[in-house]
Amino acid sequence: MNTQNRTDIAKLGEFGLIEHLTADITPMNKETTTGIGDDAAILNFGNDEEVLVSTDMLMEGVHFDLTYVPLKHLGYKATIVNLSDIYAMNGTPKQITVSVALSQKFCVEDMEDLYAGIKLACQEYNVDIVGGDTTSSLTGLAISITAIGTARKGSAVKRNTAKETDLICVSGNLGAAYMGLQLLEREKIATAGKDIQPDFAGKEYIIERQLKPEARKDIIEMLRKENVVPTSMIDISDGLSSELMHICKQSNVGCRIYEEHIPIDYQTAIMAEELNMNVMTCALNGGEDYELLFTVPIADYEKVASMKDVRLIGHIVGENLGTAMITRDGVEMELKAQGWNLNSNN
Amino acid sequence: MNTQNRTDIAKLGEFGLIEHLTADITPMNKETTTGIGDDAAILNFGNDEEVLVSTDMLMEGVHFDLTYVPLKHLGYKATIVNLSDIYAMNGTPKQITVSVALSQKFCVEDMEDLYAGIKLACQEYNVDIVGGDTTSSLTGLAISITAIGTARKGSAVKRNTAKETDLICVSGNLGAAYMGLQLLEREKIATAGKDIQPDFAGKEYIIERQLKPEARKDIIEMLRKENVVPTSMIDISDGLSSELMHICKQSNVGCRIYEEHIPIDYQTAIMAEELNMNVMTCALNGGEDYELLFTVPIADYEKVASMKDVRLIGHIVGENLGTAMITRDGVEMELKAQGWNLNSNN
Numbered sequence: 254m255n256t257q258n259r260t261d262i263a264k265l266g267e268f269g270l271i272e273h274l275t276a277d278i279t280p281m282n283k284e285t286t287t288g289i290g291d292d293a294a295i296l297n298f299g300n301d302e303e304v305l306v307s308t309d310m311l312m313e314g315v316h317f318d319l320t321y322v323p324l325k326h327l328g329y330k331a332t333i334v335n336l337s338d339i340y341a342m343n344g345t346p347k348q349i350t351v352s353v354a355l356s357q358k359f360c361v362e363d364m365e366d367l368y369a370g371i372k373l374a375c376q377e378y379n380v381d382i383v384g385g386d387t388t389s390s391l392t393g394l395a396i397s398i399t400a401i402g403t404a405r406k407g408s409a410v411k412r413n414t415a416k417e418t419d420l421i422c423v424s425g426n427l428g429a430a431y432m433g434l435q436l437l438e439r440e441k442i443a444t445a446g447k448d449i450q451p452d453f454a455g456k457e458y459i460i461e462r463q464l465k466p467e468a469r470k471d472i473i474e475m476l477r478k479e480n481v482v483p484t485s486m487i488d489i490s491d492g493l494s495s496e497l498m499h500i501c502k503q504s505n506v507g508c509r510i511y512e513e514h515i516p517i518d519y520q521t522a523i524m525a526e527e528l529n530m531n532v533m534t535c536a537l538n539g540g541e542d543y544e545l546l547f548t549v550p551i552a553d554y555e556k557v558a559s560m561k562d563v564r565l566i567g568h569i570v571g572e573n574l575g576t577a578m579i580t581r582d583g584v585e586m587e588l589k590a591q592g593w594n595l596n597s598n599n
Numbered sequence: 600m601n602t603q604n605r606t607d608i609a610k611l612g613e614f615g616l617i618e619h620l621t622a623d624i625t626p627m628n629k630e631t632t633t634g635i636g637d638d639a640a641i642l643n644f645g646n647d648e649e650v651l652v653s654t655d656m657l658m659e660g661v662h663f664d665l666t667y668v669p670l671k672h673l674g675y676k677a678t679i680v681n682l683s684d685i686y687a688m689n690g691t692p693k694q695i696t697v698s699v700a701l702s703q704k705f706c707v708e709d710m711e712d713l714y715a716g717i718k719l720a721c722q723e724y725n726v727d728i729v730g731g732d733t734t735s736s737l738t739g740l741a742i743s744i745t746a747i748g749t750a751r752k753g754s755a756v757k758r759n760t761a762k763e764t765d766l767i768c769v770s771g772n773l774g775a776a777y778m779g780l781q782l783l784e785r786e787k788i789a790t791a792g793k794d795i796q797p798d799f800a801g802k803e804y805i806i807e808r809q810l811k812p813e814a815r816k817d818i819i820e821m822l823r824k825e826n827v828v829p830t831s832m833i834d835i836s837d838g839l840s841s842e843l844m845h846i847c848k849q850s851n852v853g854c855r856i857y858e859e860h861i862p863i864d865y866q867t868a869i870m871a872e873e874l875n876m877n878v879m880t881c882a883l884n885g886g887e888d889y890e891l892l893f894t895v896p897i898a899d900y901e902k903v904a905s906m907k908d909v910r911l912i913g914h915i916v917g918e919n920l921g922t923a924m925i926t927r928d929g930v931e932m933e934l935k936a937q938g939w940n941l942n943s944n945n
Contacts (some may be wrong), residue, residue, distance in 0.1 A: 260707035294729030300646030310698040314737040352656040361606035383640030391660040397743035
């Protein structure tokens with residue numbers, strides 16, 4: 254390792270580091286249509302279907318806490334996270350590979366539980382497990398999943414193609430998974446060393462959003478059925494602000510979203526109140542929602558406005574106007590991406 | 600985690616665990632030609648090129664020791680390990696995704712070094728980096744790479760298609776990477792806390808085999824040029840014995856290899872002598888050679904016999920005859936797979 258010239262990684266942040274390390278990478282193979290920088294890469298091997306590839310790694314103690322995350326749920330979620338990336342390209346996931354590194358504290362039955370969750374997600378989303386690697390780790394559990402999917406040639410939706418006047422849409426509601434995490438963390442501390450079970454009555458929804466998220470296959474299918482092709486799309490894994498800023502930065506545009514239109518479930522709001530947190534901050538910056546954020550041409554207004562579980566939250570503007578939210582009292586507030594940093598403080 | 604019914608993972612071993620966890624997985628998508636169980640999965644999205652996918656995860660303290668492995672070499676090797684799997688399918692690697700998890704001890708310059716090695720390997724093998732994930736880890740470094748490659752329809756070579764009377768061939772020589780590892784481990788102990796540099800004079804080759812292995816693209820190209828299509832193929836990552844047993848088990852055949860034909864470099868032999876180890880055990884069970892092990896029809900004898908850097912080491916026999924090596928003094932010795940267990944004892 255370097256002993257001189259040490260730049261702290263926190264100085265660049267997650268996105269900065271990836272950008273820094275990959276800035277000089279340009280595809281050499283004609284089969285590589287789109288490389289780094291989107292939810293999934295787009296590959297074309299000379300036919301009508303393009304191949305999408307996406308990968309994610311989850312580390313114990315960073316991305317999950319086995320004190321309250323059952324291994325089966327973890328396997329399910331680790332899979333969903335990757336399938337969500339393929340849907341966010343307007344694709345259909347077909348296969349995954351699964352790599353697992355585990356320390357001696359785990360037994361075969363633990364791995365069975367983990368795989369039961371992975372297999373369940375694969376069944377529900379019609380995806381094949383086609384390979385992987387199982388190896389040992391000195392401490393804890395690491396899971397790396399790569400998802401492969403397809404999209405009809407030219408139909409994959411990227412992040413860098415949002416246009417001025419496009420409408421900004423979001424599926425489901427935001428901040429629930431983050432509130433679920435806060436609740437689990439609170440109960441973990443409250444019940445530590447005591448022989449009591451936490452009481453989650455009335456909070457089942459936010460717990461489920463954290464422990465058993467789903468990928469929005471239904472939204473992709475609805476968009477196809479209604480002939481709506483998003484101009485850009487991304488899945489919300491690091492929070493709405495962060496994802497919207499990815500779209501705007503890569504598309505060279507700005508945006509205005511409206512606080513009053515951000516969808517928030519009532520359980521999320523109640524939990525935020527209870528924890529004395531600002532619910533809008535949670536909706537904007539809380540991660541792991543795995544909802545879809547997409548833009549559509551203004552001509553599709555009526556179609557998306559009537560779609561179940563889709564909300565119009567704003568519109569795309571010129572780059573010079575920046576990225577901002579209009580609060581309920583009419584103030585323009587600049588969006589900030591917190592992403593990783595927020596999550597790693599949990 | 601499970602508190603009752605705990606089966607120790609060592610009881611199943613690496614291969615046993617994978618087999619156990621994946622036994623009930625059967626492909627659902629018509630695009631999945633071959634799933635788990637080979638060097639890479641084979642996917643077909645409806646054209647003349649099949650898509651190969653392979654993945655590997657490397658964990659600090661298990662697969663590499665940063666005391667003597669420079670990060671650039673590690674990046675190079677982590678890439679090669681995956682490309683080797685694509686070549687072992689008779690394919691051509693085209694893309695990789697790279698996921699890295701790192702703890703706070705690493706700085707940006709460290710990641711630059713790691714990526715420099717990854718990029719160098721990609722340049723030399725004409726492979727694109729198309730995505731990945733960078734995240735934090737509580738302890739140490741984890742690298743997970745997925746390689747994607749292509750093979751003309753029907754030309755991918757699997758493990759389960761070796762036939763009785765086929766000749767068994769191996770590229771390069773065996774045991775060198777393992778001897779390199781032993782030497783590095785010895786010098787690590789010898790120089791610990793002292794301000795001296797280890798002297799590797801006369802042992803450069805085994806060090807290089809450990810720190811900077813190559814994938815045998817040249818062998819694949821030579822086989823194509825000579826119109827030799829192996830009946831089965833695998834890359835040697837866990838040792839000749841273990842890989843040969845994979846081929847035999849999956850093809851329902853047995854084998855006879857001859858001790859006198861196993862290729863061993865003189866530096867490997869000298870190092871084994873110096874360390875008082877049995878050089879043949881190292882050649883049979885030492886991992887990380889990344890040479891190709893393949894079988895060809897007996898009709899190709901003359902072609903492979905004259906190929907540079909390819910050695911005929913034996914032949915395939917009926918399953919009932921088992922898997923064995925004939926020693927120099929004519930004794931039949933049953934082959935044993937050590938694989939992971941051997942390496943994890945280092």
